[in-house]
Amino acid sequence: MSKNLEFTYKLRSSGLRPTRQRLKICEVLFNRDKTFHFTINDLAKDISKQLNEKISLATVYNTVHAFKNKGYLKEISINSDKNYFDTNTTSHHHFFDQDTNELIDCTDEVVETPKIKKNILGKKINSVEVLIKVATDNQNQK
Amino acid sequence: MSKNLEFTYKLRSSGLRPTRQRLKICEVLFNRDKTFHFTINDLAKDISKQLNEKISLATVYNTVHAFKNKGYLKEISINSDKNYFDTNTTSHHHFFDQDTNELIDCTDEVVETPKIKKNILGKKINSVEVLIKVATDNQNQK
DNA sequence: ATTATATATTATAATTATTCTAAACTGTTG
DNA sequence: CAACAGTTTAGAATAATTATAATATATAAT
Numbered sequence: 001m002s003k004n005l006e007f008t009y010k011l012r013s014s015g016l017r018p019t020r021q022r023l024k025i026c027e028v029l030f031n032r033d034k035t036f037h038f039t040i041n042d043l044a045k046d047i048s049k050q051l052n053e054k055i056s057l058a059t060v061y062n063t064v065h066a067f068k069n070k071g072y073l074k075e076i077s078i079n080s081d082k083n084y085f086d087t088n089t090t091s092h093h094h095f096f097d098q099d100t101n102e103l104i105d106c107t108d109e110v111v112e113t114p115k116i117k118k119n120i121l122g123k124k125i126n127s128v129e130v131l132i133k134v135a136t137d138n139q140n141q142k
Numbered sequence: 143m144s145k146n147l148e149f150t151y152k153l154r155s156s157g158l159r160p161t162r163q164r165l166k167i168c169e170v171l172f173n174r175d176k177t178f179h180f181t182i183n184d185l186a187k188d189i190s191k192q193l194n195e196k197i198s199l200a201t202v203y204n205t206v207h208a209f210k211n212k213g214y215l216k217e218i219s220i221n222s223d224k225n226y227f228d229t230n231t232t233s234h235h236h237f238f239d240q241d242t243n244e245l246i247d248c249t250d251e252v253v254e255t256p257k258i259k260k261n262i263l264g265k266k267i268n269s270v271e272v273l274i275k276v277a278t279d280n281q282n283q284k
Numbered sequence: 285a286t287t288a289t290a291t292a293t294t295a296t297a298a299t300t301a302t303t304c305t306a307a308a309c310t311g312t313t314g
Numbered sequence: 315c316a317a318c319a320g321t322t323t324a325g326a327a328t329a330a331t332t333a334t335a336a337t338a339t340a341t342a343a344t
Contacts (some may be wrong), residue, residue, distance in 0.1 A: 126277055159291065
């Protein structure tokens with residue numbers, strides 16, 4: 001299982017012990033080709049579906065936050081009731097589909113990162129991100 | 143008290159009964175020249191400071207949500223632990239100061255609304271907003 | 285003005301999401 | 315393999331928000 005070795009190395013290199021639970025969570029999160037957007041609850045459900053064993057919710061929280069702190073995940077706040085994480089940790093933009101509560105990454109073809117002409121004195125810009133909220137147009141539906 | 147009459151009219155015209163509590167909350171929220179960013183907790187505290195009487199927290203929640211639904215307030219999610227409301231209901235951009243957790247409106251001089259070159263099929267763009275996260279630059283401090 | 289009605293307020297309970305705790309367990313090092 | 319530090323776990327604790335149901339109030343009808 002070379003994927004597992006890969007994850008083991010990844011964890012170890014960032015000072016995280018490659019425990020059974022963390023490796024399982026790595027599998028679920030990083031063993032995919034597309035960017036994955038999820039809430040912690042979604043992830044916990046996914047895990048109990050995909051795996052025969054259960055991982056404690058507290059461990060899922062701990063692990064996701066550990067991964068976020070190590071830069072393997074990015075946290076995204078779109079609305080007050082859902083808190084998303086993203087496996088794409090680069091600075092990038094999003095569509096948010098208000099009908100389905102789905103979060104979709106934007107490519108450069110969709111929107112360019114806007115230029116900031118003035119900054120706040122003494123501060124450094126850490127990120128510039130665009131959020132595009134979309135929904136079905138009821139006025140104008142085919 | 144002409145301000146009060148103004149608020150009474152505003153509430154009534156949107157189908158909200160101008161109750162004592164709602165008028166007080168209007169005073170605290172809209173009787174200012176600058177845009178006001180707040181969390182519901184902040185607002186509840188402000189109210190009990192500024193006014194001699196107390197308004198139940200449930201009422202503050204109800205009222206803020208009613209005002210948001212009527213378009214008098216805008217909800218803004220920046221991070222998972224704080225949920226902000228904004229008296230500036232136009233689509234606009236923000237600085238978020240990660241040192242102080244302060245939210246600051248951007249003018250057009252700071253950043254232009256980016257153009258969206260491709261949209262998701264069958265969806266309408268409801269808003270395009272830029273969030274600029276800033277913090278003290280420790281590498282490069284004067 | 286008085287009454288009737290629908291709506292709003294309130295304290296409190298309930299719910300939800302998240303974090304804390306402390307005991308049991310496991311990965312790593314020597 | 316023994317010892318230790320880090321990790322997991324269930325459940326308790328906390329915080330934010332929403333629901334509930336009794337009481338109060340604003341408005342409309344009389």
